[in-house]
Amino acid sequence: MKSVFLAGLALVLSNSVAFADTIKIGVVGPFSGPAALQGKNFQAGINAWLAVNGNTIGDDTIEVIYRDLPAPDPAQSAALTQELIVSEGVQYLAGYYYTPDAMAAAPILEEGNVPMVVFNAATSAIVNASPYVVRTSFTTWQTSTPMAAVAHDRGIKKIITVVSDYGPGIDSETAFVTGFTAAGGEIVESVRMPMNTNDFSPMMQRIKDSGAEAVFAFLPAGPATLGFVQAYVENGLKDAGVTLLAPGDLTQEPDLAALGDNALGLLTTFHYAVSHDSPENAAFVASATKAIGSASELSFPAVGAYDGMYVISKMIEATGGNQDAAAAVEAVKGLSWISPRGPVSINPENRHITQNIYLREVAFEDGQYINKEIQTFENQVDPGWKAP
């Protein structure tokens, strides 16, 4: 009896009529806890988009419903996702900061007839977890691979890799090692550091002893980056001319002030710098800063969320407000637009964003530290993606 009722309810929901509806978007992210800053950036990106474009699409009104997931917790992520679909009746899911959370929620999408737009989680395999996943952030493979070319172009032959010992760190290491050895370079050593390492001096001694000309490092954005960069300078590696290369997680903008002069000149590759010079970005930064409250807190998840909202708006337009996940996802395959980060498009094959990756150098300009873009790798797909 209950199942008959549910089936009837599902029928009613899926045939909801297309006039002046309220379309709910459920956003799951870390709004409290250690990564609260990144959740705040999700919110800032969403609010910035709403401020610029308004909260109506056609006749429909958008309503955003937030659910807090402070730390990676797949079971809780699945539970929140289910709750959003069943009791809140959301038509779109978005957010997801950590890979395990996105992975746990993905199997629910087809059953719930809901597309998911990933604002951050950066493991290549997520898009394979469900045909209804679209991603507007980046993958660690995507941001790490161009660094191999940078190292090669600068005549560096011997490199040691040092990464945090967890999924994205290992992705980053593999991406870099693959690219760098293919270019003819030599990896003298690959070290994986536990996530909770706080004193990096022994690591620096090891880098010194390895005889490498440069070090490729991956650390997640957050407290550890400060100690790492400081140890790099204080143990004399910077003065000794050992170049530090890293994906941009190491120098996300909110951490730059704390990193200070130690970070000057560091080379990182990433998909977005708050200082990116374009009219689209100027408009984005202005409204996102207003949304987040303080310019120093603005970081890359905001742009993932902002572009994610754009993608969702296109999905709503294409389906006329009806709940039809397959049609919605189909409509944004191949979609291309100018994002605050530069020209981007959704790869129709894996629904991941194709974008420019920039080589940036930490610089001090107009009284603040910025990631200054100095080289562009255009239209980068996700090199880590393998067809399922």
Next chain:
Amino acid sequence: MQTVLSIAADSLAYGMVLFIISIGLSVTMGLMKVVNLAHGAFAMIGGYIACYATQQLGLPFGVGIVAAVVGTVLIGIPLERFLYRRIYGAPELTQVLMTIGITFIIIGIANFALGPTLKTIPLPSQLQGPVDLGFRSIAAHKLFAVAVGLVVAAALWFIVERTPFGVRLRASVDDAAMAGALGVRTKMVYAVSFALAIGLAALGGVVGAQLLPIEPYYALHYMVTFLVVVSVGGAGSITGALIAALLLGAVQTTGRYIMPEYGEFFFYLAVIEVVAVFPHGLMGRSK
């Protein structure tokens, strides 16, 4: 050889930072018999005050340290009077529950009021940059931490062992009722020791901030490390805490150099071995 000396220098510096932050907890746990899980939270408050004083108000680093210690003690006194005084002599579970609660409240307030980003305490120019030791260069602030650690150890030993206050403190710890009967104002003694302990926490938070950066979850991140140093050293023993911090610092640093993939494995292996041989810690007194 050069590498060995280099690791020894890093070990000493890391161990001293552990000592400075943990010694206050050793005082609360050993002398006052309170399992204060909020110790790290007080260290964090000290760090935030120093950060505010030096960055926002532009005061010198030294003033920042003093402000951090005094400010944290001022915040701590009402907490002692209204919260901690109720749990002196209470079962350990009660103490743990209340102090972890205080920790979460402080984390929440810090996250809300000061934001989730990490804060730094700018060092004076004398403490910035590397100092050449002959065989390697080491950060000046690490040498500073070593010096502060030695001074703290000596001063505490003097206070506890050689001053009238130390006599009253030890008497109150051994038998509060008898000490009270003999005219020792035990409540006052406890309040002062508590202030001393959180003042040390604040000092440790500031001096150690270069290795353990200040952010809202500081209080939880390093809680286990502080507890481990105290239990390995033996609660209440200054020498014990010093030896434990240096030993664990050395094990941790060497492990990180030789086999970083093993993470905390060697650290906890050392902890298990020490606690198996000395159940009350290296210098702890049996109950």
